[in-house]
Amino acid sequence: MVTGLGTYLTLSAVLFGIGAAGFLARRNLLLQLMSIEIMLNSVNLALVAINRAHPDSHAGQVFAFFVIAVAAAEASVGLAILISVFRLKKSVESDRADLLKG
């Protein structure tokens, strides 16, 4: 097996598909947040692999760096919302987070 850009992008697409399937299939907010992390990580892998294919600049790695920072902020705020929802509903199911429903 010869690993090239296509191999890494294929792996990235597979990981993104797993994350997307998990986000859509699970009804546990914790698991959904973890699926979002998997999807963000797969995009990071694609960015770094494409940067490796064009090694004259570091744009892809800089992008991945910023994605990591934004993902950390997203995880903290998402978990804070989860705690708040759990305090109101005593449940972490995303179906029960219907506080804005009239």
Next chain:
Amino acid sequence: MMSFGGQLLFAIAGMVAVLAAVLTVTQKSPLRAAVALLVHVVSLAGLYLTLHAHLLAAIQLLVYAGAVVVLFVFVIMLIGPGALDVKPDQRGLMVKLFGGATVLMIAGTIAAQIGQAAALFPALPGCPEGEAMTQAGECGQFGGVDALSNAIYVGAAIPFELVSVLLLVAIVGAIAVARGHTDAEKKAKDPRELDPRPRSADPNATDPSGMTPAE
């Protein structure tokens, strides 16, 4: 062209990453899912190493394995047994099959298309044969601390500062959202509960509510 060690690391880390991602998504217990996510993150750091992104591999380990997964575990600890799925999945078999087939089809199509791009990685720039480790400066620095920090601080200084503002806002927002009312604040809404002592026992006490003390 990657070395044999790089290809071996790619094969192992890639398989572990896929397996750990599947486990993360399918586990019933959130704590087991968090541990699987940890394995996934560590194997992705290994994949970054095969791509000469050494600094990003370290950042990945620090931020994800060190902070995000620990944050997940802390929240699971705070929530306790309520973090488990209470009711089983209520959707029908057809919906599950259709959803799974759709995701599999989209991801499979993308993977099959881009997998045909069999472009090999070019050699790293500025490095003569066999001098990648010895020469300083630009050569052999792809993905290293010098080159990547130069790219961030020179090419993307303002976005970098904006990221710090974003993280500050995220911290303040997370505290504001997750923090409930303390006991003191709950009592402060009811002025009669401010001072549990009988007022007649303290002649110097001023009555904040203006009510006459009960005899």
